[in-house]
Amino acid sequence: MIVMNRFARRAAYFLIIATTMGAVLCTRVLTSVHAQATAPTTDKAVAIMDPTLISRGEYLAKLGDCAGCHTAPKQGAPFAGGLAMGSPFGTIYSTNITPDRQTGIGHYSYAEFERALRDGVAPGGKRLYPAMPYASFTKISDADMLALYAYFMHGVLPVSNRPPETMLPFPFSQRWGLFFWDTAFVRHERFKQDDKRDAQWNRGAYLVQSLGHCGACHTPRGAGFEERGYDESSRLYLTGGANDNWFAPNLTGDLGSGLGRLSPHDIAAFLKSGHGAAVHIVTFGSMVQVVEDSAQYFTDDDLNAIAHYLKSLPAREPSGAYNPQSQKAQEMAVSLKTGDVEHPGAGLYLAFCAKCHQTDGRGVLQKFPALAGNPTVLALDTTSLLRLVIEGGASPQTLNGPPTRKMPAFANQFTDAEIASVLTFVRTSWGNEARPVAKRDVAVLRGKLKK
Missing domain, CATH: 1.10.760.10 (Cytochrome c-like domain)
Structure with missing residues (x-):
C-alpha cells in the first residue's frame, strides 16, 4: 500500500503539471524548433574528423562519465547500453550510444545529438527520461558538444546491441508528459562565467554543473523528482540527495556532514583515487564506479578546479x-x-x-x-x-x-x-x-x- 500511495501521489502531480503548463505549449514549441533547426556547417563536418578533436571528445566523455551509465555490468561492451537503473517510477535501461546505425546513434546528425544531450529529445521527438542528466548537459559549451559528437561518431567502436526497452507503469509511460516536466523545471542555457571569480573557479563550476552533473545525485529532489537547484545560487544545491537506496553526501562547506573539514587536496585525491589525502575518507556505493570510470582520468588541473569550486560553497543544510x-x-x-x-x-x-x-x-x-x-x-x-x-x-x-x-x-x-x-x-x-x-x-x- 505504501508503494501504491507513492505512485498515486506522483501520478497526481504529473497530471497537474500537464494541465497547468499547457498554456506555454505554443511558445515553447516555436522557440524549440528554431533552436533545433541548426545543422553542422561544412567546416564542422570537416572538423569532426580531426584526431585532436576526437581525442578531446574522449576526455570529455570521461568527464561526463558516459560509460558509467551506458555500459552494462559484467563486461558489457563500452557505451552499448543495457544498464538497469532504479528510480521511484520503475527501472530505466540505458541506451546504446555507439555509432551503430541500427541500434545506436550512428544515424544522428549533429543537431540531433545536441538536442538529445541538451534537451532530452531523441530523433523523432521521443522524450528521454531525466535519468539522462540533460538538465546539467544543457550547460555544455558548443565547443565541447562538437568534440563529444566527433568522439562518439568516429572514436567509439559501433556495437550492434538492442538493450531492453524501458517500460514504466502508467502514467510515467506517457513520455509526452515530459515536455511539461521539462518546461517547469529545466533551464535551457549554456554555462555563464562569473567575471567576479577567477579562471580556476569558473572551470570548476563548469565541470561540476555541466559535464560532471554532480547535482544529479548530490542535490535533493522535489515533489516532481526535479533537482532543487542547478548552481550555487540555489540554497539546496549539492546539499545531499537520496538515489537508488544510497545517500550522496552534502558537498557544501558544512563542518559536520559536508566538506568543511576537508582541504582542496583531500577532495582532489578523493576523486582521483577514491581515498582522501590527510583525511581518511574512502569512496563507497555508486561513487566507486564514478571514480573507476571517470574521475581517476581527470587532469590535475581539472581536479584542482573542481576542489576549488566546491570549497567556495558556503555551509548549507548542516548536520551533525x-x-x-x-x-x-x-x-x-x-x-x-x-x-x-x-x-x-x-x-x-x-x-x-x-x-x-x-x-x-x-x-x-x-x-x-x-x-x-x-x-x-x-x-x-x-x-x-x-x-x-x-x-x-x-x-x-x-x-x-x-x-x-x-x-x-x-x-x-x-x-x-x-x-x-x-x-x-x-x-x-x-x-x-x-x-x-x-x-x-x-x-x-x-x-x-x-x-
Whole structure:
C-alpha cells in the first residue's frame, strides 16, 4: 500500500503539471524548433574528423562519465547500453550510444545529438527520461558538444546491441508528459562565467554543473523528482540527495556532514583515487564506479578546479558535529583502549569493526576509512551507513591508487537492533555528534534491498 500511495501521489502531480503548463505549449514549441533547426556547417563536418578533436571528445566523455551509465555490468561492451537503473517510477535501461546505425546513434546528425544531450529529445521527438542528466548537459559549451559528437561518431567502436526497452507503469509511460516536466523545471542555457571569480573557479563550476552533473545525485529532489537547484545560487544545491537506496553526501562547506573539514587536496585525491589525502575518507556505493570510470582520468588541473569550486560553497543544510576534544570523546577513547565499555553497540564494534576502523575510529590511511569525523557518519540521512553494514562494499580499483579493499556484509550476522545499536555507537563516539539510528530504519532499508 505504501508503494501504491507513492505512485498515486506522483501520478497526481504529473497530471497537474500537464494541465497547468499547457498554456506555454505554443511558445515553447516555436522557440524549440528554431533552436533545433541548426545543422553542422561544412567546416564542422570537416572538423569532426580531426584526431585532436576526437581525442578531446574522449576526455570529455570521461568527464561526463558516459560509460558509467551506458555500459552494462559484467563486461558489457563500452557505451552499448543495457544498464538497469532504479528510480521511484520503475527501472530505466540505458541506451546504446555507439555509432551503430541500427541500434545506436550512428544515424544522428549533429543537431540531433545536441538536442538529445541538451534537451532530452531523441530523433523523432521521443522524450528521454531525466535519468539522462540533460538538465546539467544543457550547460555544455558548443565547443565541447562538437568534440563529444566527433568522439562518439568516429572514436567509439559501433556495437550492434538492442538493450531492453524501458517500460514504466502508467502514467510515467506517457513520455509526452515530459515536455511539461521539462518546461517547469529545466533551464535551457549554456554555462555563464562569473567575471567576479577567477579562471580556476569558473572551470570548476563548469565541470561540476555541466559535464560532471554532480547535482544529479548530490542535490535533493522535489515533489516532481526535479533537482532543487542547478548552481550555487540555489540554497539546496549539492546539499545531499537520496538515489537508488544510497545517500550522496552534502558537498557544501558544512563542518559536520559536508566538506568543511576537508582541504582542496583531500577532495582532489578523493576523486582521483577514491581515498582522501590527510583525511581518511574512502569512496563507497555508486561513487566507486564514478571514480573507476571517470574521475581517476581527470587532469590535475581539472581536479584542482573542481576542489576549488566546491570549497567556495558556503555551509548549507548542516548536520551533525565533530568535537574530538570534548570530555565525552576523551573518556570514550580511554574506555575503548582498555575495553571497559558498557555503551550499547560498543561490544559489537570492538568485535567486528575495530580491526579495520581501529579502536579510536581513525581507520588506516589509504586502506580503511576513519569513522571519527567522517562526513557520511555525521549525515542526517543514514541510508548509506545502513546499506554498507547490510550489504558490505569495496573501495575503487584505480590505475594509481591503493589496492581495493572489501567490507564484509553483516545482513546475516546482525539483527536490525544490533545494526541500529552499533551505528548509533559509531555516530556518538570519538567526538561524533549525530542522531541515533532507529531499529525501524534498518528494517525499512532491509525490505527495500530484500536483505
